[in-house]
Amino acid sequence: MAAPALAAATLIQAGLPARPAMAAPHGMNRLRENEAALPDLAFTDAEGRSKTMADFAGRGVVINLWATWCPPCVAEMPALDRLAAALARENIDILPLSSDRGGAPVVQAFYERTQVRNLGVWLDPRGAAARALGARGLPTTVIVDRGGRERARLEGDAAWDAPEFLALIRRLTARGPAEPLRGA
Template sequence: MKTTLKNIKGIYGVMLLCSVVFLIRCGNPMSEQTQQAVPEDSTAQFASENQVAETPDVTFRDENGKIVRLKDLRGKVVFINFWATWCGPCVAEMPSIDQLKASFKGSENIVFMLVDVDGDLKRSKSFMAKNKYNLPVFTAESAIPSDYLGGAIPTTVVLDKKGELVVRAEGGRDYMSPGIKKALTDLVRMPN
């Protein structure tokens, strides 16, 4: 009986450890690091919190097989969200990203890229269609710099029109919060 109880405790311990690792890897939106990265109600910090870095030569493949280079997107604000269909916080923030993109409808000065970290375009396209999201999906064709994607998803980065990294935010959030929307609008309105 003791051996069985010991085995059960061991199994629960492993399950607990796996759950903790999963939550950390999926980006805990309540973590102190996440809250400091991009406070949802702070326009100024959203646009300037993180260090500015020149755009590396990063390439993505879109859902139609076309290769997109970040360097070719200079002159536009680029909103990149790294996510996966199995990640709870990623799925939870999708409606607000979809609404945010819709709020910029008709603007040629901003590009939205939803990058499936699993590289499964078929599954991510199916996810978007099933949920009626109008979000373009991509996979990485080159290495992603650690400045963009560390070890947690969801992670969102925003590049300004010069191609400089101005935001890196780990963890899920409401992208329709007034501060975030205003900060992106300000970036879009800035001259090239």
Template sequence: MSKPWMMGIALVALVGGIWLIGSRVHEAGLAVREAPQPGYRAPRFSLRNLEGKTLSLSDLQGRAVVLNFWATWCPPCRAEMPAFQRLYARYADQGLMVIGVNATMGDDLAAVLAFRQDYHLTFPILLDETGEVNRSYRVTALPTTFFIDPQGIVRDVVVGGPLSEAAIEARLSTLLPARNR
């Protein structure tokens, strides 16, 4: 092989390696890019809750987060909500935060308030009134659930449902320290 070919191949390999390293999450502390997929930092957002207070994902740094996108009219969403509430009650004091992001742009606020009361939900319900966060997380179906570790890295994504309590808890094992389970 000629020298120019070898140098060209080496250059392509070097550029490809740099791109690969720069685009993936590395636990060693390299720059982390945001993307709604496992191995990447969860996209940041701020939304209002039902009480009108703003909650940002960055406020939860250091906590494991289960981010569930849902709507009141979605039967699988309704079916899995009691499991999220039970696990939130069980693990909240151990660093777990469950966040329900309501697809408010296609839902009714009165229905959301009634839903929270009917299901006795105590975890935060955030209102995505414009659909901006749904778009940022590339939500294409409800429910969609993101499992985010205490460093803000997406560890798993489940599109569809309903998720059983056992399925949710199995995914929590990768987010919560072993001593806490």
């Protein structure tokens, strides 16, 4: 009997589980995968310049709709910051679109206070992007592939930096602009 099998058999004989059940990371069970056209989205950067998803063509994107006054949004922001750091060199952008009415100064003060270092300041103060995406509340996160298609959506907060989420985001954002959808 091989050593790992022997160890597992010994644990089972002792009445102990061979391996503790691994729980899915927080939020994983609420993620809905899909393949949908992404609507036109308009938002601004920290300097007030208008941006659209065309500015991110050919890149994977994780859009997070949030606000500094939203407790679940605040709770997941450190994980999004770590996600941005982990994916920085992989052509996958994290776009936290803030709906705060105070604009960039409010978001920048929040980032400084909470030590967020890897996320840019992106603004959706009038909620245009949230409406275009059909978001039902905050936070809502949408994963977009390199071809500009929505691949998944999650309503509520999540442990975005968990290895399972990292692997899933890498997989979902991998398809490029020339690659067809399944069944297309």
